[in-house]
Amino acid sequence: MLNAVELGQWESGKSVNDIAACQGIRIRRHCRPAASMAEVEAEMGAPRNILEKIIWDKEIEVAQGLARNPLEEVIESAGKAPPTRDFYGALAAAHKRNGVPALIAEVKKASPSKGVLRENFDPVQIAQAYEKHGAACLSILTDEKYFQGSFENLQKVRKAGVKCPLLCKEFVVDKWQIYYARAMGADAVLLIAAVLTDLDIKYFLRICKELGLTALIEVHDEREMERVLAINGVQLIGINNRSLETFIVDTSNTKTLLEKHGDAIREKGILVVGESGLFNPDDVAYVQNAGVSAVLVGESLVKQADPGRAIAGLFGKELVH
Numbered sequence: 001m002l003n004a005v006e007l008g009q010w011e012s013g014k015s016v017n018d019i020a021a022c023q024g025i026r027i028r029r030h031c032r033p034a035a036s037m038a039e040v041e042a043e044m045g046a047p048r049n050i051l052e053k054i055i056w057d058k059e060i061e062v063a064q065g066l067a068r069n070p071l072e073e074v075i076e077s078a079g080k081a082p083p084t085r086d087f088y089g090a091l092a093a094a095h096k097r098n099g100v101p102a103l104i105a106e107v108k109k110a111s112p113s114k115g116v117l118r119e120n121f122d123p124v125q126i127a128q129a130y131e132k133h134g135a136a137c138l139s140i141l142t143d144e145k146y147f148q149g150s151f152e153n154l155q156k157v158r159k160a161g162v163k164c165p166l167l168c169k170e171f172v173v174d175k176w177q178i179y180y181a182r183a184m185g186a187d188a189v190l191l192i193a194a195v196l197t198d199l200d201i202k203y204f205l206r207i208c209k210e211l212g213l214t215a216l217i218e219v220h221d222e223r224e225m226e227r228v229l230a231i232n233g234v235q236l237i238g239i240n241n242r243s244l245e246t247f248i249v250d251t252s253n254t255k256t257l258l259e260k261h262g263d264a265i266r267e268k269g270i271l272v273v274g275e276s277g278l279f280n281p282d283d284v285a286y287v288q289n290a291g292v293s294a295v296l297v298g299e300s301l302v303k304q305a306d307p308g309r310a311i312a313g314l315f316g317k318e319l320v321h
């Protein structure tokens with residue numbers, strides 16, 4: 001926990017970035033109202049990498065969202081949304097049933113590193129195909145600017161009656177996004193340790209718990225893993241093989257982090273998700289041997305003519321529900 005001085009600084013909003021830097025976080029936040037990226041850059045200088053740029057855009061976007069849908073209203077609609085489905089339970093059960101890591105299949109149109117992955121993009125059709133072919137859970141990208149996703153896609157998939165629990169794949173920087181995700185039908189949200197301080201993560205975990213949402217906490221390096229393991233109440237950790245700062249993908253990242261922390265993770269009953277850059281049964285077996293119980297896969301499925309059938313190709317066998 002923060003000491004009183006740090007808490008005071010945090011509350012006054014003066015040195016969020018100093019506190020973040022102390023925790024090894026390289027992404028700086030702007031944290032003040034701004035109408036445009038030009039305005040942010042005038043104060044902060046140029047973003048240091050793509051993740052920092054995404055986050056600065058996200059701060060502007062959240063302010064606009066808040067103006068359109070005030071927090072109290074969003075909290076109210078989150079409270080009225082149909083109940084959450086058990087994201088963690090669905091992964092654990094599918095892993096046990098199939099003997100391979102449970103699949104979180106991602107509804108992903110584009111990415112900043114690869115551009116458009118699929119021209120003819122129907123989120124509901126893709127989600128239904130994933131479900132039919134044994135995905136345990138789905139991940140729906142909601143970022144518009146960099147991934148061509150939307151909260152509307154999330155809502156559409158939920159309303160179409162897809163039963164797999166849904167992860168809202170968003171760059172969360174503000175609690176408003178968590179309530180909004182729940183209001184639009186999410187069962188889980190992503191929290192990225194490279195962006196959020198320990199206090200942010202603890203606070204957002206509390207909100208998730210109140211809403212019945214599962215949090216998937218994403219780490220990419222040693223320091224982030226250590227920080228997240230020191231936080232109580234974490235159920236799901238995603239190890240991203242892709243650096244969101246450089247786009248470099250290296251599946252041995254999952255292995256390295258689990259060699260060191262696997263025991264602590266198992267003791268706590270935390271389930272690990274291997275994320276990004278998985279294309280074939282060898283890749284899946286590699287991260288499975290490293291200790292993951294689930295995998296998060298977008299590109300290799302969404303790029304194929306039939307993303308549902310692509311699942312059997314990825315695992316080397318059909319998955320069953």
Ligand SMILES: O=P(O)(O)OC[C@@H](O)[C@@H](O)c1c[nH]c2ccccc12
Nearest residue numbers: 240275276277278296297298299300
């Ligand atoms: O398309 P891939 O390489 O299979 O990766 C999927 C998923 O891991 C990736 O989209 C992702 C992981 N963490 C993120 C955070 C934000 C946006 C996207 C991501």
